[in-house]
Amino acid sequence: MGFSNYQIAGKPAGTSKSNLIYITYTKYENDWPSFMHTHPFTELFLVTGGVGEFYVENDVYPLKKGDFILVNPNTSHTEKSGExxxxxxxxxxVDNYSLNLDNEANHFMFNCILKNPDIIKYMDSMLNEQENNKPYSDHICQNILEIILIEILRTTKTNVDTEPTVNSSKECFKLKKYLDSNYASKITIDDLARLSNLNxxxxIHSFNRYFGSSPINYLCKIRIRxxxxxxxxxxxxIDQISQSAGFSSQSYFxxxxxxxxGMSPSAYRQKERIG
Structure with a gap:
């Protein structure tokens, strides 16, 4: 009889404190506002189709299927796509997680198809759990996340920092994501309260604490960008732009x-095009 016995040393250091905040699937449909932005948490991106470009700080990377990007907290980035x-x-x-990269880098990129196809399988599994709203899906996704983070360490051969990046509120992060995607809609604070089931x-107090602005002021900033x-x-x-950005009227815009x-929209347009 063949028999193998493997002693388990314990949990790997550095990944057990991470918190899953959200999972999203995005496809460009000619309505993608692309502007540089930051988050107080780490983001993991897996390209599942199409082509585009990823902008992070002063670097630009072409994107194709299988590309995986990790962006550390408070790093300016955005994505762009063609039609x-x-x-x-x-x-x-992911909260409570950032990668300690060489030369003080704040992001890392590789292609999963070439270097680690398992990450594609795990990311797909997380999305499937959330899309089908299966029982205990949040618990399962948190555990799958731990596997992904270990696979990242295997691939990058780096260390991890698990000090909290922000005191997370899941409801506030969900609302922030909602505002990011629905800025053109008519949105009131009462609408957001109903969506989040919060007073x-x-x-307002919680959102301001985490993001330094009230939800409505944050929404206005998105619309201005x-x-x-x-x-x-x-x-x-100017009227078409005010409507596209979600403002109730041109005068309010x-x-x-x-x-x-500090200037009118017309003056800003003229200044940018002359420059």
């Missing part, structure tokens, strides 16, 4: 824009 072969990806947000006064991109890169009228940028 002919739209980009698709899974994103996972609106507690919601979207408007800036449209002013620079499109020929839409102009008022908010002047307050944030």
């Amino acid at each position: 002919e072969n739209p980009l698709e990806y899974i994103a996972v947000a 609106k006064y507690y919601l 979207v408007a800036k991109e449209l002013l620079k890169n499109s020929d839409y009228s 102009t008022q908010c824009f002047k307050k944030d940028c």
Whole structure:
């Protein structure tokens, strides 16, 4: 009789404190506002289809299927896609985790198809659990996340930092993601309170604590960033831009824009195009 016995030394150091915040699937459909932004947590990206570009700090990387990107907390980044072969990806947000990379780097990229196909399988499993709303899916996804983080350590051969990056509130992070995706819709604080099942006064206090702004002010900042991109890169009228960015009227848009940028939308467009 053949028999093998393997002693288990214990949990690997450095991954047991990580917290899963959210999992998302995104596909470009010509409505993708692309602007540089940061998060107080680590994000993992897996490209599942299409092509595009990934901007992180001062670097730009072409993206294709199987590419995996880890972005440490507070690192400026964004994604861009063309229309002919739209980009698709899974994103996972992780608190209490960041990678200690060489030369003070704040991101790491490799192709899973070439280096570690198992990560694709695990990321797909996490998304499947959440999409099908299976019993105990959050618990299963947290455990799958631990496996992914270990696979990342195997692939990158680096160390990990598990000091908390932010005192997470799952409800606030969900609302932030909702605002990021639905900025063009009419949204009130009462709507957000209903979505999160939180008292609106507690919601405002908590959101401000985690993100340094009230939900409505945060929403306004997103709309201003979207408007800036449209002013620079499109020929839409000011009224069309105010509607596309989610403002209730052109006059309110102009008022908010002047307050944030110190000039009118028309003056900003002229300045950017001359420059």
